[in-house]
Amino acid sequence: MSSKLQEECGVFGIFNHPKAADLTYYGLHALQHRGQESAGIVVSDGERFNYHRGMGLVTQVFTRDILNQLNGTMAIGHVRYSTTGESLVRNAQPLVFKYREGDLAIAHNGNLVNANFERKILHEQGSIFQTTTDTEIIAHLLARSAKKHFEEAAPAVLQRIEGAFALLMMTEKKMIIALDPHGLRPLSLGKIGDSYVAASETCALDAVDARFWRDVEPGEWLLIDENGVQTGRFATQEKQSLCSFEFVYFARADSMIRGKSVLATRKELGQILAEEHPVEADIVIGVPESSIPAAIGYAEQSGVPYEIGLIKNPYVGRSFIEPTQELRELAVRLKLSAVRDILDGKRVVLVDDSIVRGTTSKRIVQLIRQAGAKEVHVRISSPMVKNPCFYGVDMPTKEELFASKVEEEQAMGHLIGADSLAFLSNEGLLKAVDVDMAEIPNRCIACFNGAYPTQLYLK
Incomplete structure (x- = not known):
């Protein structure tokens, strides 16, 4: 998976x-x-x-x-x-x-x-x-x-x-x-x-x-x-409950969803993230492809230059099918390569759209450190994913979710090898993806806050 x-x-x-x-x-x-x-x-x-x-x-x-x-x-x-x-x-x-x-x-x-x-x-x-x-x-x-x-x-x-x-x-x-x-x-x-x-x-x-x-x-x-x-x-x-992850990750950046530009929304997520969690750094990079707009937004708001520090190979299949940990880590290296000339000796802000299990985040941080980065500060343009989805998203059980196992940002950051880790707040997410910011949000954020919009029939 x-x-x-x-x-x-x-x-x-x-x-x-x-x-x-x-x-x-x-x-x-x-x-x-x-x-x-x-x-x-x-x-x-x-x-x-x-x-x-x-x-x-x-x-x-x-x-x-x-x-x-x-x-x-x-x-x-x-x-x-x-x-x-x-x-x-x-x-x-x-x-x-x-x-x-x-x-x-x-x-x-x-x-x-x-x-x-x-x-x-x-x-x-x-x-x-x-x-x-x-x-x-x-x-x-x-x-x-x-x-x-x-x-x-x-x-x-x-x-x-x-x-x-x-x-x-x-x-x-x-x-x-x-x-x-x-x-x-x-x-x-x-x-x-x-x-x-x-x-x-x-x-x-x-x-x-x-x-x-x-x-x-x-x-x-x-x-x-x-x-x-x-x-x-x-x-x-x-109550309208359009999945907020459509804006964060699922939808293609050039799509419009209910009158909102996905690309503009992702940039705004990055801008709000920079306001909520600033850090002294030399460059901002994003994890290709869906996190790039958020990384650009973070850079614009923070004034820290945006650079292309990770390159994605579009011809590599999904890494989760590899049978051993060693082969899975190799598959990540085939998918992503770090640009040493950009990263060497730098304090890096790494922007990603989400952390689900934490395994990929750990491997990416390792890649950046091996390319010579002096510091790696991970910033996530969505809140912690704490709850499974029942509405058509392939998601681990609650017990498998990284944020369910480790709820404190500092501890999570330590486990993935980052110097710091911070997530966008629920309020920050809704500010970007909600149309009218009504008192009752019109976006589903159940995977973040556990408030499911329908009965679930779990038994």
Whole structure:
């Protein structure tokens, strides 16, 4: 398992476009950072589905020949990093089913917190599951709905599931887009002429030259068919609780989330971090890639020069699969190299976006010291991660979290080999990522403060 947090997946859909498969491919490529284990595309020509799914990156799963076979004008696609269910091709999405109205495809970003509860009920009613994902529960609930038609059954099913879900569902002729009542995951809409596009992030809209239309509202569903777009609500909007880690780490820096620039927000996180935790130093460096904007913000606010002290090799796979500690440490060296000419003899501020287990932070500090740094002061542009996430983020158990084992910054800094260590405060985070800084925050910070926005169904 990675020592960094991993988003579960990304979704992309398009309605009424002659190159639906190609545009979905490009959209998924732009969302590749949200999931690297599997990818899939389902296309409809109005009468039947054509689809392909596989394990690996988008460019590994789809060839030109495969895309040429995916004929149709409506498509949904998915990139996955598993948090529920094994990393197997049968769990790759979009999931495809046969039911009373024909074919059904579902692509889901998030986790259903009542999945085990609903799965038990469905098992008792005779349902036979083909996958181990919580997404399949949605299909079984649709199939068993007393509502006759897809567009009537879907809102009723959405009322029954709980947790985080940015959903794309389609039959041969219709597409439904929906977002959970808390808006825990991002989901944006765009247009290309008369075509409609939905994507987890606006960077995917940009990739296919779609014009941003608007964000899907929490508790909202949209039906798109030959008659156009119909909108409705399956639930009243709860207190909005968009995941704050989208701004800290998950989302691509060039995305806009609910009107806020991810890049500008990350720079602001670094600026606030410098205000809260200044230190005398010679240079500021960031851990590539997501921490670079925060490092630049820290440097701007503190007046300490920003330098490129770490170089990332983009062609190295994930280090957590290495079987021994020695090989894992070697893999970190292959991923990151320290620039001795920049670091030698310097007092260094190292800015990173988070500490989860602490193992990667320790190795990076060692790299910087071996490059000759005189002092290493670690600054984290998010608060301590003290609690697991249940909404679609691959996160260790509470017992495995570094901040759960060691709650004091000085002790944590000593364990990773830093001269000092400091985290952004919860208040500092909300100042940067919250839209209106209301008395009740409109961002989820449960992994930091333990205040989960939904019931969890842990037993």
